[in-house]
Amino acid sequence: MEKTDMIYGTRAVIEAILAGKDIDKVMIQSGLTNDLVKELIAVARNNNVPILFVPPEKLKRLSTKNHQGVICILSAVSYSSVDDLIYKAYQEGREPFFLILDRITDVRNFGAIVRTAECAGMTGIIVGEKGSAPITSDAMKTSAGALNHLPICREKDMKKTIQLLHDNGIRIVACTEKTEKSLYSLTLTGPIALILGSEEDGISDAFLKEADELARIPLKGKIGSLNVSVAAGVAIYEVLRQHGN
Template sequence: MYLWTRMDQENTIYGIRTVLEALQAGKAIDRIFIQKGLQGALARDLQALAKKEGVRTSVVPPERFARFRNKNHQGVAATVSPVSLMDYQALIDQVVARKENPLFLLLDGVSDVRNLGAIIRTAECTGADGVILPAQGSAPVTADTVKTSAGAVYRVPLARAGHLKDAVYYLQASGIQVVAASEKGSDSLFQTDLRQGTALVMGSEEKGVSATVLKIADHIVRLPMEGSIGSLNVSVACGVFLYETLRQRTAGQS
């Protein structure tokens, strides 16, 4: 529902041909909304291309388009990211080629746009080399994300992976250790060596890092907790992980 409410903002495009051409041009589209019952060759081409490119689609009833009767929507609308997202392989290759011990951040199921913006802001402040998001189940990069990030979305490279596990495998093959945050971890964050090339994986507050990613991560670490609540807001927890990494890497420096 929240994503639909964003459709009256400036980052929305309308019309089946417009959306199809945007996809073909490689524009950063977050989600496509298709009116239920829409038929025709162009509609089939649009759905096929969206599936190929890993762009999320939602089929919605015709009445949802009523508010856009002054737009030539033709039963199709799409939210477009204000920021271009890279291919995750290209991002990893570029960073690894120029930096000895890079730092990546992978977000698994972080669905709130403001949390996403706050996390990206902290990632920029702590020297992260890139943030990788899954194509499904991730908050879109919206105007609110840009605002909450204080413009950091324009400074930290953002990339998208069809499946986050693919990015994990590629990072490991590139010599990067993958450290997943989970209360199930046997080691404390503060016992984990983060000075080498590292990719931190943070999950949603509700579900945490997915079982698929936990299974293939190099390390599963927990954040020590003393209070009775037992969990932190994901952007706060992410900040602790990022700053512990920065602390280790700058220890001994004046």
């Protein structure tokens, strides 16, 4: 992570939030309880900025500067609204095509997925406010610049977001090994949102319950799973194939 991705110090971070900077998260040293830190926490929460309380060793690994126990990680992109993207797609006569990422934390995987999604002309990618890869200059580099072109939506309440997709006629398809139904047996036309899950344990049960369809990518070898960025490419381009693109 480059130093330009970070802001140090409690007051500086408060001012960055109030100035409307695009912020990925704020890390605060565990145990800090002074009035300025309390003000920072209130400002961050009022502006929907994620807060992580971390041990001092974590901050020291990020920077040796006098950070006062507070480091802000800047986002490399401005976040978009799911509602606005849905409206724009329908207004332009296009069927919305989203990708929902559930706890994808590896920056390289995230960047590779964004690159594929942008090449496929997807409407946007939806990530949770917490538990997602930081969108920094490293992610920008790995995406080969695709983050400059593909809208990213960061949502606090993913359940409400999925309901919004349903309400707008968008079918939710979860790509998971927890089903016997093949991806290639599904009809994947019309407005669609694909869900892909964590590199460690796949899609969470909460997301699986919200999906309209579960589908697996058939595997013929001895290894039990694909890298998540590869799985994303397979699923995205199967949707494109069925749409005749």
